[in-house]
Amino acid sequence: MRALLPTLILSSVVLSLVLFPLGYVGSYDTVENVPPFSLSNNYSNLGAGENHNLQSGQWQANNASLTLRANNMINPNDWAFLSVISTVDFPMVAGTTLNFSGSFGGLDMNASAVRVSLILTHSSDTITLYYLVGNPSIPPNQGNYRYYFLPIQPVNGAFLAQRDIMRDLSDLGTKADSNWEIRSVAYGFAIYPPSFNVRFPVEVRFDSDNTGLNYSGFNARSNYFGAYSLPYYGLPFLLLLVTTGLQVFEMTLRKPLSSVSSRPRLEEVPT
């Protein structure tokens, strides 16, 4: 048995090395051709955003349109906002376009604006991009993040925009053009004080078909589920454990370690 032990240990080492690679299995949970974000497909993901200083501020969305409406302002000398928001997970803005179109009624474009905003992150940095149809002033509720605005001209009570987000970021001089990730998109409007020229009720309508975030080409999202079939490691390991244990037991019991703790020297052997 004593002579066999090293052979057994080495055999189980070889067995471990041979069997171990067979134990790996992996699979993907893949969603291919992920559709881009569009109001017509993702209107159910919208949630309430800002609703400040407005009477009966409400919104409704379906696969045809998103409509935001308010009947009056509570305090004409304060800012007023209404928006809806959806979290999105666009990892990259390169090639991503932001589209939106629609119409508005009651808003005075000199003292209010239709607002579409994106929150983008880059590592620990976060910024907000405001696309403003109407007055390009930024209301003071720009949040906790650094912000930029991009003005868009309305045409006869309607608006239409198709923006290359990376180009916008580049033009705005952000520190990195292509490493941003889009975390959320919000649609709404803002009224700036004093709001004497606003004719209530105010209504802003986005066309669902032309509103969203697009990316050209094939898009896939995957999650990998790596797994290991433990018997492929466990069985040789048990063998290794038992044989090595026996070996250590044999070494320590038959030959106390202290007796070999230093190199034997010829002068130590009695003559």
Place this chain on the structure above:
Amino acid sequence: MIVCQTRVLQHLKLRLSLQKQLVIVLIAVAVASHLPFLMSGPFFSDEAIYTYAGYAILRGTVPYAGITLPQPPLGYLLLAGEVGITNASLLLVREINFLIYLVGVIFVFRVLERISGRPITSFAGTLIFILFPPMLSYSFSAPLEFTYFVTLVFAALYFGLSDRRLCLFGSGIFSGLAIMVWYPGLLVLFALLGYLMTSRFVENVPWSKVLKKVGFVLSGLTVVLLGTLGVIALYWKAYPQFLSQSLGLQTSVRAGFSIAEKSYFITAYLQVFSPLVFLGSIGGLLAVLNAAYKRHLEELFLVFWFVIIFTLLVIVPKVLFPHYFWFLTPVLAYLAARPVVELTSALRRRLSIVKLIALLLLPVAVSVLVYSGASNYSTGPFSNSSFTADEQYVGHYVASITTVNQLIWTSEPSIAFYANRLIIPPNSTLWKLQGFFDDVFNTTFTDTAGFQHQGSNLVSPIQFEQSWDTKVRVLIFIRGSGPIPYPDAVLWNGTSAMPGVSGWVASHYSRVALLTFGGNPYAYEVWERS
């Protein structure tokens, strides 16, 4: 007298047998503890660059002339062999690396035991070297700077400690092979030669004998160096590229580190290895005291070896990273084991193996607490790193839209490795970069420590456009920020003085896919030739 000789022979036989038993136990422990982590570390950065280089060489790319190699060629050739044997299976490549590491473990133990004459301390030191947490993944995922290097360095030391001519010649051969894997092998050689020279004074060895020993070592070294340089110059015809890419890059082209930056990385190393450094300092002190009071000078070599090489590593290279010190771990582990074994001996005259193991596990447990970096980007034992799996997915997607002879471009060589496709290098005579970082352009970059440097100005984006112009089927641009400083953002956007490739790519290629993965900060954008 006859009785005396018989007892000596019996003792030596038993000792030999015990050595073998200890080696077998060490191998068993290494296999049991390392295998579960075989695939848990990500396959990117240096490991992917080296392994892909092996793959490219296997497919006929001429080293240095066809692909930039920042190190001497031997490691890449070994990896080419591994890739060929395993049919480009990462798991099996890593397993072969691990087998080489096991050979290294044997040499480590034998060298420590031979120098110190303390089998148990050597055993304990090697055990710590095996079980110290960071080592659990370095053993197979850092082939050049750790696995091959440690094995060759300790093989060189093992033979270098002999008086036999053939062994000394073999030591020179292994020293040469170590240098031809990684240049710090030169520092190791200097330390070995220094030791041989100082033995003249310590052991009162005649100069003639010392010079003979040094001569045999240098003969073996010369054979390897001349042989390798001959292959590079005459067979590959790539001597100028070799000089520029490996020697030139390390000595002049690359931006050097300031003292502050070197200090940063030394601190990072000391932080990770703090349990061993702490115990090793005590062990080193004990070794020095032992030498001073008991005239047991053997262990002084280990202290000398560690201190000299550590110092040279800090002073000589232009840049310094924590992994430069990894190969010193066996000696540090021995010195760390010394106070543990001394304490155990003091506690009980007859050593208890249980107590010894318990004490050895103590620094390991402390290490686990101190070292949090071991699990960085790893997915734990018995799993495949999600980064590796994602790159595998992208590679397979790229393979599905290209044929095996069509060239692709990506800055992440693991994608090409998994796609079984070759990467087109930029249109440059000297710098055939395949797998590189953001430090190669003529613009500033910020390194992992947060220090800003001027780039090496090896290539410009237009050289990539020129190489992509006619031959390349698919380009993969990696977007986002993560652990690897990919060059894609700079290459895509350029700078005010250096136009990027975005416009050219948009007019010649079509975006066909954006591949994203849960938990992976990168998005892989695939462009296909229009």
